[in-house]
Amino acid sequence: MRRHLLALTVLAGTLAAAPRAEANPLDTFGFGSRGTAMGGAQAADVSDYSAGYYNPAGLARARGVEIGIGYFRVDHFLKTNGNDNHVDPVKGLVGGVVVPGKLLGIPFAFGLALHLPDDRISRVRALRQEQPRWELFDNRNQRLYLAANVAVSPWPWLQLGGGLSFMSSTEGRLDITGSANIFNAQQSQLRHEVDATLTAVRYPQVGARIALGKRAALALVYRGQFSLALDLRARLYGDISQLTTAYYALQSDSVNAFLPQQVVFGSSWEPVDHVRVNADLTWVQWSAYVAPVAHLDVDLSIPPPQGGWPAGITPPSKPTSTAIEPLTLHDRVIPHVGVEWQFLDLPHWQAFARGGYEYSKTPFPAQSGLTNYIDRDRHSFSLGAGVRWVHPGEVLAGDVRLDVHAQWSVLPEQITTKTDPADLVGDYSAGGHLWNVGLSTAVGF
Amino acid sequence: MRARLLVACLALGACATLGTEGEGDVALPTTGLGPFRKLASAELLGVAPYVLDDAASQYREPSALPISGTELFLYVVAARAGHDVIVRTHATDGRSFFGGEGGQFPPTVLTANLPWEGTELSGPSALRVGAEVRLYYAAAGGIGLARSADGRAFSKENGPVLPNEGATAWRAPSVAQLPDGRFRMFVSDGTSIFEAESHDGVAWTRLDADKATAVLDPVLGPAGASEGDAAAPFDARGVTDPCLVPRVTAAGRLHFRVLYTGLGEGSTAIGFAARYGDEGPLVRAAAPVFSATTTQAAPTFFEVNGLTLMYVQDTRKGAAYPALVGALAPATLALPPPVAYADTP
Numbered sequence: 013m014r015r016h017l018l019a020l021t022v023l024a025g026t027l028a029a030a031p032r033a034e035a036n037p038l039d040t041f042g043f044g045s046r047g048t049a050m051g052g053a054q055a056a057d058v059s060d061y062s063a064g065y066y067n068p069a070g071l072a073r074a075r076g077v078e079i080g081i082g083y084f085r086v087d088h089f090l091k092t093n094g095n096d097n098h099v100d101p102v103k104g105l106v107g108g109v110v111v112p113g114k115l116l117g118i119p120f121a122f123g124l125a126l127h128l129p130d131d132r133i134s135r136v137r138a139l140r141q142e143q144p145r146w147e148l149f150d151n152r153n154q155r156l157y158l159a160a161n162v163a164v165s166p167w168p169w170l171q172l173g174g175g176l177s178f179m180s181s182t183e184g185r186l187d188i189t190g191s192a193n194i195f196n197a198q199q200s201q202l203r204h205e206v207d208a209t210l211t212a213v214r215y216p217q218v219g220a221r222i223a224l225g226k227r228a229a230l231a232l233v234y235r236g237q238f239s240l241a242l243d244l245r246a247r248l249y250g251d252i253s254q255l256t257t258a259y260y261a262l263q264s265d266s267v268n269a270f271l272p273q274q275v276v277f278g279s280s281w282e283p284v285d286h287v288r289v290n291a292d293l294t295w296v297q298w299s300a301y302v303a304p305v306a307h308l309d310v311d312l313s314i315p316p317p318q319g320g321w322p323a324g325i326t327p328p329s330k331p332t333s334t335a336i337e338p339l340t341l342h343d344r345v346i347p348h349v350g351v352e353w354q355f356l357d358l359p360h361w362q363a364f365a366r367g368g369y370e371y372s373k374t375p376f377p378a379q380s381g382l383t384n385y386i387d388r389d390r391h392s393f394s395l396g397a398g399v400r401w402v403h404p405g406e407v408l409a410g411d412v413r414l415d416v417h418a419q420w421s422v423l424p425e426q427i428t429t430k431t432d433p434a435d436l437v438g439d440y441s442a443g444g445h446l447w448n449v450g451l452s453t454a455v456g457f
Numbered sequence: 458m459r460a461r462l463l464v465a466c467l468a469l470g471a472c473a474t475l476g477t478e479g480e481g482d483v484a485l486p487t488t489g490l491g492p493f494r495k496l497a498s499a500e501l502l503g504v505a506p507y508v509l510d511d512a513a514s515q516y517r518e519p520s521a522l523p524i525s526g527t528e529l530f531l532y533v534v535a536a537r538a539g540h541d542v543i544v545r546t547h548a549t550d551g552r553s554f555f556g557g558e559g560g561q562f563p564p565t566v567l568t569a570n571l572p573w574e575g576t577e578l579s580g581p582s583a584l585r586v587g588a589e590v591r592l593y594y595a596a597a598g599g600i601g602l603a604r605s606a607d608g609r610a611f612s613k614e615n616g617p618v619l620p621n622e623g624a625t626a627w628r629a630p631s632v633a634q635l636p637d638g639r640f641r642m643f644v645s646d647g648t649s650i651f652e653a654e655s656h657d658g659v660a661w662t663r664l665d666a667d668k669a670t671a672v673l674d675p676v677l678g679p680a681g682a683s684e685g686d687a688a689a690p691f692d693a694r695g696v697t698d699p700c701l702v703p704r705v706t707a708a709g710r711l712h713f714r715v716l717y718t719g720l721g722e723g724s725t726a727i728g729f730a731a732r733y734g735d736e737g738p739l740v741r742a743a744a745p746v747f748s749a750t751t752t753q754a755a756p757t758f759f760e761v762n763g764l765t766l767m768y769v770q771d772t773r774k775g776a777a778y779p780a781l782v783g784a785l786a787p788a789t790l791a792l793p794p795p796v797a798y799a800d801t802p
Binding site for chain 1: 483484485486487488490491492706707708710712713729730731732733739740741742746763
């Protein structure tokens with residue numbers, strides 16, 4: 013009974029505290045070198061700090077305190093019409109901590125997972141909807157990822173876990189008041205006031221792992237929906253050359269990054285000694301995607317002065333609202349497979365070779381209309397290796413691990429054709445590839 | 458000691474990771490024809506956005522002929538001795554034209570000196586065909602053709618290659634050669650744009666944009682009045698000054714791109730219309746691609762290094778004579794600083 017109560021408390025606490033959930037670069041590039049090398053197929057076979065992303069339940073399998081740190085870099089070679097679009101690289105530290113213990117006699121673990129980008133903690137951009145952009149690679153992957161998870165193992169064959177991840181959305185306000193001289197701009201006297209706020213966003217993930225004997229396991233992971241908002245307000249109020257008083261207000265609300273909820277079904281099987289085969293299926297509800305286009309609300313009031321406007325001055329009219337094109341994405345199931353072969357098994361040394369594959373079919377419909385959310389199917393092939401030094405000494409009773417990975421993702425070139433010949437973007441080809449390399453190390457105490 | 462060293466190395470690594478300005482928007486796909494912005498002061502040697510400006514010459518109706526890289530000839534209508542002639546100027550950076558700094562005048566390449574031409578020439582359209590430069594132009598009797606080996610000295614055909622038809626007086630021709638070698642001419646009657654085809658660029662046959670009707674229909678006509686309370690289209694009253702630029706798209710489709718002058722209610726703006734395939738009417742973009750003032754007209758353009766420079770005629774600010782304005786697309790990019798004015802025309 014005590015075990016049931018503890019497990020339910022962990023899950024209920026996680027869900028109640030977190031109304032929304034997750035968007036991060038780890039969905040695209042993986043977390044930690046072992047996971048990436050195995051194509052992201054980790055849900056049923058993870059027990060280190062990367063469980064904080066792949067499946068929080070895996071934390072409960074940790075055998076001791078563990079600290080891990082690593083680094084990865086992804087370079088994009090994405091092209092349209094044969095020209096490199098210079099999509100920013102994604103690079104930064106990954107790491108985490110796992111602290112296992114016992115709570116009320118039940119195995120329990122706490123974990124922290126972190127991805128700290130090199131260049132910027134978060135990047136927001138609001139683009140016109142017709143502006144071409146690599147929607148899933150430019151901008152959205154440059155995010156800080158921080159997650160805290162807890163896990164329990166009420167029975168040896170069952171692990172349950174859950175946690176929170178943290179992001180921030182942006183609100184900003186710009187006020188300009190004073191007097192503007194339209195005949196001599198240097199004599200204008202304007203006061204500016206800027207107020208920007210980063211507000212915290214939390215989002216949950218929960219997972220379960222069931223061991224089917226010593227050689228097989230199944231897992232189920234849920235990652236919630238998450239959106240990053242960018243809300244800006246600008247207000248201009250003042251006197252224009254003592255002719256009249258103008259008022260201009262703009263409110264822009266947009267979702268700058270959105271990741272739909274996901275469900276992962278994972279499996280892991282050791283058909284023979286020293287060989288492990290993992291396979292995950294990730295269902296992603298892309299149909300809930302919110303178009304990253306700003307909703308604009310503009311108010312403009314410039315009453316004419318007494319006697320009308322001077323010759324040559326035509327006051328601007330109120331801008332018309334932009335009609336936002338509806339965007340309907342397709343839900344997708346993403347397969348991940350990974351293989352690990354332990355080719356060295358000495359008393360103190362173990363070595364592993366790994367390989368993986370992931371296929372991510374684009375959720376975007378053909379961009380034949382006004383919008384240009386460029387994306388293509390992605391095939392990711394990965395290789396990796398790892399070395400484990402077991403019980404290196406009296407001071408360190410656990411192990412030291414070093415893992416490396418290299419992943420090549422290819423996005424086959426396809427042609428986008430436009431229905432409207434007067435479309436200012438026109439037909440284009442798009443495709444390319446990505447290189448993802450990195451290493452990670454962990455110390456188990 | 459080792460722990461301190463490790464912490465110091467991590468701290469140094471963290472300090473080295475400063476943010477940079479983001480990219481991801483380089484060389485994005487575009488038709489290259491807008492929206493445009495006018496050139497800024499830092500992009501020109503003279504008064505922005507003017508690239509050719511002289512009260513006496515009244516430069517109008519430009520036509521660009523690429524030479525190499527950022528170098529081009531620009532054929533322009535100018536006033537000389539009380540008549541409109543066609544002159545040629547030259548820039549090595551796409552902006553700093555000979556004659557732009559004043560005191561120098563681009564030389565005349567064509568004057569009205571044939572019986573069918575009347576007294577004024579207009580609407581030059583320059584085209585390179587093999588080693589030859591062809592210059593189509595409008596005169597009193599229709600559309601004429603002059604040829605040159607170097608783009609400087611021209612020899613005219615004796616008669617118009619596209620004569621006027623009854624009360625229809627052609628003006629503002631724009632000629633381009635298709636990938637299969639055929640020639641197409643888009644030409645205006647003042648309010649609509651029509652199309653003609655030729656296999657040699659000399660003998661032309663009018664084309665019908667709508668074969669369902671008995672008459673030869675234009676490829677683009679006035680947009681007409683708007684419905685309801687919506688503002689009138691910028692080209693409600695007419696379309697003229699076509700600038701034809703065909704291309705083959707990434708999908709292998711023949712794409713006719715046309716910049717034109719839209720005639721609105723008391724104003725003009727530069728519009729964009731296009732079609733896929735080599736026949737039929739053009740489809741117009743709803744909004745103008747350049748409307749910095751209310752008097753732009755007669756666009757021509759020059760593509761180089763992924764940028765499009767457009768030249769249009771406009772009314773000189775603070776004066777009442779026409780001058781040539783430069784504009785750029787994509788509007789978010791900037792040109793490098795200009796070089797010196799070309800020292801030869």
